[in-house]
Amino acid sequence: MAAARQSGILPGFRLSLGITLFGLSVLVFLPMAAMVGDAGTLGLSGLWRLLSTPRVLGAFRVSLVCAALAAMTAAVFGLLIAWVLVRTRFPGWRIADAMVDLPFALPTSVAGIALSTLYAPNGWLGGLLAPLGIRVAFTVVGVFVALTFVGLPFVIRSVQPVLQDLDVEQEEAAFMLGAGRWQTFARVLFPAILPSLCAGFTMAFARALGEYGSVIFISSNRPMVSEIVPLLIVNQLEQFDFAGAAAIGTLMLVLSFCVLLIIMLLQRFVRTARDA
Amino acid sequence: MMMTQTTFINRRGALALAASAGVGGLLQGLPRSGQAAQQQKLLNVSYDPTRELYADYDARFATLWKAKTGDDVSVSVSNGGSGAQARAVISGLDADVVTLALGYDIDAIAKAGLLSAAWQKRLPHNSTPYTSTIVFLTRAGNPKGIKDWPDLLRQDIQIVVANPKTSGGARWAFLAAYGWALQEYGGNAARAHDYIAAFYRNVPVLDAGSRGATLTFTNRGIGDVLVSWEDEAHLAVAKGGKYDIVTPGISILAEPPVAVVDRIVDQHKTRAVAEAYLENLYTPEFQDLVARYFYRPRDAQVAAKYAAQFPAIKLFSIETFGGWQAAQKRFFANGGVFDQIYSGG
Numbered sequence: 001m002a003a004a005r006q007s008g009i010l011p012g013f014r015l016s017l018g019i020t021l022f023g024l025s026v027l028v029f030l031p032m033a034a035m036v037g038d039a040g041t042l043g044l045s046g047l048w049r050l051l052s053t054p055r056v057l058g059a060f061r062v063s064l065v066c067a068a069l070a071a072m073t074a075a076v077f078g079l080l081i082a083w084v085l086v087r088t089r090f091p092g093w094r095i096a097d098a099m100v101d102l103p104f105a106l107p108t109s110v111a112g113i114a115l116s117t118l119y120a121p122n123g124w125l126g127g128l129l130a131p132l133g134i135r136v137a138f139t140v141v142g143v144f145v146a147l148t149f150v151g152l153p154f155v156i157r158s159v160q161p162v163l164q165d166l167d168v169e170q171e172e173a174a175f176m177l178g179a180g181r182w183q184t185f186a187r188v189l190f191p192a193i194l195p196s197l198c199a200g201f202t203m204a205f206a207r208a209l210g211e212y213g214s215v216i217f218i219s220s221n222r223p224m225v226s227e228i229v230p231l232l233i234v235n236q237l238e239q240f241d242f243a244g245a246a247a248i249g250t251l252m253l254v255l256s257f258c259v260l261l262i263i264m265l266l267q268r269f270v271r272t273a274r275d276a
Numbered sequence: 277m278m279m280t281q282t283t284f285i286n287r288r289g290a291l292a293l294a295a296s297a298g299v300g301g302l303l304q305g306l307p308r309s310g311q312a313a314q315q316q317k318l319l320n321v322s323y324d325p326t327r328e329l330y331a332d333y334d335a336r337f338a339t340l341w342k343a344k345t346g347d348d349v350s351v352s353v354s355n356g357g358s359g360a361q362a363r364a365v366i367s368g369l370d371a372d373v374v375t376l377a378l379g380y381d382i383d384a385i386a387k388a389g390l391l392s393a394a395w396q397k398r399l400p401h402n403s404t405p406y407t408s409t410i411v412f413l414t415r416a417g418n419p420k421g422i423k424d425w426p427d428l429l430r431q432d433i434q435i436v437v438a439n440p441k442t443s444g445g446a447r448w449a450f451l452a453a454y455g456w457a458l459q460e461y462g463g464n465a466a467r468a469h470d471y472i473a474a475f476y477r478n479v480p481v482l483d484a485g486s487r488g489a490t491l492t493f494t495n496r497g498i499g500d501v502l503v504s505w506e507d508e509a510h511l512a513v514a515k516g517g518k519y520d521i522v523t524p525g526i527s528i529l530a531e532p533p534v535a536v537v538d539r540i541v542d543q544h545k546t547r548a549v550a551e552a553y554l555e556n557l558y559t560p561e562f563q564d565l566v567a568r569y570f571y572r573p574r575d576a577q578v579a580a581k582y583a584a585q586f587p588a589i590k591l592f593s594i595e596t597f598g599g600w601q602a603a604q605k606r607f608f609a610n611g612g613v614f615d616q617i618y619s620g621g
Contacts, residue, residue: 050610053610053611053615053619054618054619054620055615055618055619116496117496120495120496120497120498121496121497121498122496122497123496137496138480138481138492138496138498216484220480220481220482221439221481221482221483221484222479222480222481222482222618223482223615223618223619224618224619231484234360234442234484235439235441235442236610237360237363238357238359238360238363238441238442239359239441239608239609239610240359240362240363240366240384241610244610
């Protein structure tokens, strides 16, 4: 019934639905179906044999753990940066605001090279950290740093507009009613920001899972230690193992879909809990 | 959710894009048909460390070809990890000739039906106009006193080497180390396995390609020794780096072969110029050029001239492992020796 009503209101509903479905099929579903089809040539037992090898499992562990930690870090610092950008005006804030988007625009390999130059034992930051026994470039920590870098703008750009729209009056009301600063943040501001923060986290996480260019330059790329799934896929391709690459890609697809689904459900839960 | 989907498309699409960019680049070029204009384009798809050699050779070859036939030819070279390059050619990169790090990669292109399976018999010396081997590059003055393969296992040594899954040079390096251990331990595969496992425990970074590994060693200051192509080691020194080249007692005879890609040259009508391009590499003049870029020349006279540059070294060939197909399956395929040493095996 809803559809019938909408088709009445929206001009060209059928046409736009058709275009949408066609676009989605050609751009999204078709390539993915091709990948799943490629993976299918291995057969179930072949798939299991490949995907249960320690090297593949190790790469998934590295990818998932690093992406999750990086997205969490990006969420914390992204929120902080967004807050500062919205609530304070300092000389050059416009430039700072524009710089937030740099990781979007920068070719990720350039980011990787820049980060590894900076954090290498003979680099500016790496040189300072090396005497302390901290190594970032060419370790799994480097993977985390690169993923945080690419994830940060997703959080900032999803939180920022919500912060901008927040009424200062709400905070003032909370203050008048005797809430402290922390209480105001925790009970008034944070619940309002949370859905957008979740969205930013999700995008940063998804981006981090698929990230390749920046990571391979700063990671030591060692199997079981700092080899990420996308690199493993490229490795399979370079051994002319197209089906193996597709199989790992498919597992990655299924896993990320599940993770994103869970996050989406959580987000909905948070929203209904808040509105209730 | 959308983000993951798009990144997946990007990765898959990257292949097609890379391939079509190659094709597009060529199509934009001048007419390649055999008409009177005769301005020809050639694409040489090569592996990582050859960029300097072929940049020099291509200009000289164009002059030579112009003098000989009156035709203009412009050669472009694509460099990258050998396996990746072979895959690009299989997926549609229009390579008139391939000059890769190892026969296995050209075999893979042949398997895809792009050139004759007997390609390695078509030119002299297994279709390898120059050879190389695997040597060590250490910091200036060799502060850790690295002399031969056993030294690499010491606790205080960090080895920089590329990933044999993706780099042809790294596969030669792996086989050089393993082959040395086999000889040292009288053919005992279990002890050779222990050696190679201990070797890779000392490797802090696995770059995807040989050039990447060189840069990690030279520019990033990682590691005590780079195990790489002899030509790559010489090039690092020639570019003004303060390093020592250490030649081990035994190493592998690395044969990076060359071949004309039949299907592409027939489409482009570039067979004559492509064949000349490769055959010229065997002439004394160009054997001298390859020696100047630190590849070991095949020509005995040229080799004698550069004897000081290439110390005598006991070399074993890939046949020690029963050829590339067998070596690939045993060491580098999924579940092979390389996977085993990283899975605690």
